[in-house]
Amino acid sequence: MIKVEGLFKNYKTGVVEHVLRGIDLEIDSGESVALLGPSGSGKSTLLNCLGLLDSPDKGKIFLHGQEVSRLSEKERARIRLTELGFVFQFHHLIPELSALENVLLPASLLGQKPTERAKHLMQRVGLEEKAHKSPAQLSGGEQQRVAIARALINGPRILFTDEATGNLDREKALEILELLLEINREQKMTLVSVTHDSTLAMRYETKYSLQNGILKKCS
Amino acid sequence: MLTKEWWLLTYKWLFGQKKAGQEIRKASYLMGASLWVALISGALGVGALSFVRALVTGFETQLALGVSDFFGPLSYKSGWRSEKEHELLAQKISYPVESYWQGQGLLVGPKTGRGVMLEGRRMWGASQQCSNLNNNTNEIPLLTIGQNLAESLGVQAGQNLKILLPGLLKGSLNVKVNAIKSFGLQELDARRVILDDLSLRCYLKASGKTLMERPGDYLGLRFYPKISPNDEVALMSEVSVLQKLIKETLRDAQPLVKTSKEQNRNFFKGLGFDRAVLSVVLGFLTLAACLNVAAALFVIFFERDKDMMTLRALGMSPLQMRRWILIQGFMIGLLGSSLGMIGSGAAALLFEKGKLIRLPPEVYNLDHLVFSFSWPEQLGVYLFGVASALFISWGVAYLLSRMKIVEVLGHRR
Ligand SMILES: Nc1ncnc2c1ncn2[C@@H]1O[C@H](COP(=O)(O)OP(=O)(O)OP(=O)(O)O)[C@@H](O)[C@H]1O
């Protein structure tokens, strides 16, 4: 469960830019949530705060009841490693490593090497044949699938995606979205996705739109 | 915790083959090169430091051997002869002891004559009776002279010379060159002469001459314990033993017992100073070389800042990252330092075998230089190299662990 109370975030680049101006939000476990909004509205900023990649200026974030917005970077890293998964617009795979090794990377940060689980995840994202290829030898959609498998390797309870399909054509984007939603349903894993594509957003249980720093639930 | 798996991945990440079609990192060539530059310059710095230390230590050791060969490992200088010498003699010192005096003299050989500093020595314990000296009291006094002196006088071992001892002896004497030695220092080899005091006195007695006693001619004792002149610790403990003995027997309240190095303090001090200056200069050089390690790490990691921050986003803690970078810097330092030590050893071997370093013959009389790799010293150099690399990579690690994830990964860039 994610709970957000009165979240504020400013950027100071010459002038102060109020990006988030008091966000309140509650997301249930296993829920699929889409964050919509025009470019520059602060969707990524909000997601980064929720995913503990960035800290808000004001307000509180609770993950499964724990107040996390004021934790040390060490503790936040630990939560990211074990509880959260991320898929970005750019896959950010490490080019020198094979797809399978990329998937294993977060597990190795825990000192584990769950090869079977990694292979199973590769199969789940439909890439069991290409586990040993390097990212450069995969298509954009396949790269995103590897990134999804990587995000899932440590069994996170929440998966955050930021424009995960933004670089793909419509057909591929839909496939990836289906995959994400299937995993969301199968594993009762909370899915929070940023997108600016409202048709894709239709597939999510809950939709929010961010405008002028305020979050509104769409019906 | 960073496991073996993790290091395998790291290794692939740093050195992995670029597969076909893969985007080539902007600075991948630079990166490969800078890693080597870092390694080699680190190795050169440490190698130079190690090489020079071994050279100076070898040089010092060798000269100390020569100097000790001449002066004896330990000497006691009093300026007056004690009535109580028999008490010291009775202490049964387990190694040879000589008493000595010094005086100016003139040696005349087939080629030329030379003014020399003469040192008359008489071994203790050996028979002090002339009658026991080969039964031949006509035997002429025996000299030990340095190689350079022998050459300039034009004399070889076994041949005779004339000696004049103004103030000690009227007229001249025949003396025999008993041995020709090389002590390493021109000062000793060209100007100093050791005279067998007993043979001199017996010869004088036999020929009816007498030595004029000159105040101050007696100087002291030379001790020959079986201790390497470079083993300062053993020497110093022997010094205190002797000081105690001399205090008790010769009634000298503050006996000055010195090692051969101390007697030539100015010379060895100069050498020590040279070594210190060289070490500081080369230490800086090594540090500068380690800056290359830093530069390499910067290139490696900043070029891969996206990868680094992806790892952070995935949950690598700042501490884990710092440790990860530190260990890599440490490995480079370890490898570079090891290479440097190996290189230094190889170079020393080459220089020694090839006799590549020539010393100014007007100062030193060493055929060639011997390198001496002393353990504590070389370990210090090695650790210095590793520590510098570690220190520098700590800085890199610190800067990198402070990078903001979202600023690097944000697709705004
Ligand atoms: N590091 C930063 N420094 C200064 N301003 C920033 C920074 N990051 C974001 N901003 C500003 O905050 C605002 C929100 O940015 P954000 O990336 O959250 O928008 P977004 O909704 O994700 O947009 P897009 O759909 O284009 O990804 C933008 O106006 C941006 O200029």
Ligand SMILES: [Mg+2]
């Ligand atoms: Mg965004």
